Amino acid sequence: MTPQHSLPEHDPTDRVESAVVARLARNWGQRATVKNPEPDLDELFDRDKLDYPNELLPFADHDRFLGLTDDQQNQLRAWAWIAFNKNVMDIEQYVVNPGFDLVAHDALDTGLGETFALAVHQAMVDEQYHTLMHLNASAVTRRQRGWAMPNSALPDVLTLRRQRTVAADAPDPRRRAISIFAFMTVAEVSISSYLDLISENDVIQPVNRATVRLHNRDEYCHASIADDIAGVVYDTLGPGDRRHFLDGLVDAMNAFSSNDYSTWHTIVELLELEGGQAMIDDAEHDTRRSTLVQDFGGIHKLCRNLGVAEKMSFEWT
């Protein structure tokens, strides 16, 4: 009989297994951020560094922004960081973990083996811990800057709103599950490039860079796991389900690459920034800034491997 604490050498019921996922599941205890000591965030905090990179503000070159006082610009950047963290937390909790949960219970009847279940349960622990890390990162920013900036003042993030709409529009529970699975796949295979926007910029607050770097270390592994799972699941889907999955990937990529202007409108309103709404409107209508930098190279590769990249209504760059 196979001991409970280690992975089986082979699965007698012939479920689908993966050597890559098995290796990642085996070394989770050593590599996972949740298993390592936490950095002291207050110690790392540097008041002279920016809380958020200007390049990621969709209005960075707008005259109104350039004319603001340093304090007003700092408040906008602090809010941007709080919103970034909220975005990550909402995605972890309501987009990624629900998608992983479907895999953990093999809800699409793929025949996934124990290795997948183990890796996905580990990844769900990781995501819960990432949520805590980003919660702490916002808390230290509020504490050190002395600004309240509550998450509850911000709207639900755009990706989550789209995921809910797509899931609600699905004709039956199975298609609904496939939509949720597609959104999780895009999140997991492409979140690294989103996190890199912060971690690779050395004018940025060390706390923020450390948070994102530690988070990203886990995500490189999640990307492999999610990519593997997507391939296995896709293989077992019928033609209609496959189409629904691919449409879900496109919906998710469009959602992830969109700037969330409703959040920006809320922030300038909270700051009572004179001319703020017009500045956000201008940014929203500036076509050069219509999409956030987002690298879908991983999803493109997945779709090429599935032989479907050309059949999708998405402009790969």
Ligand SMILES: [Fe+2]
């Ligand atoms: Fe994560």
Ligand SMILES: [Fe+2]
């Ligand atoms: Fe992840």
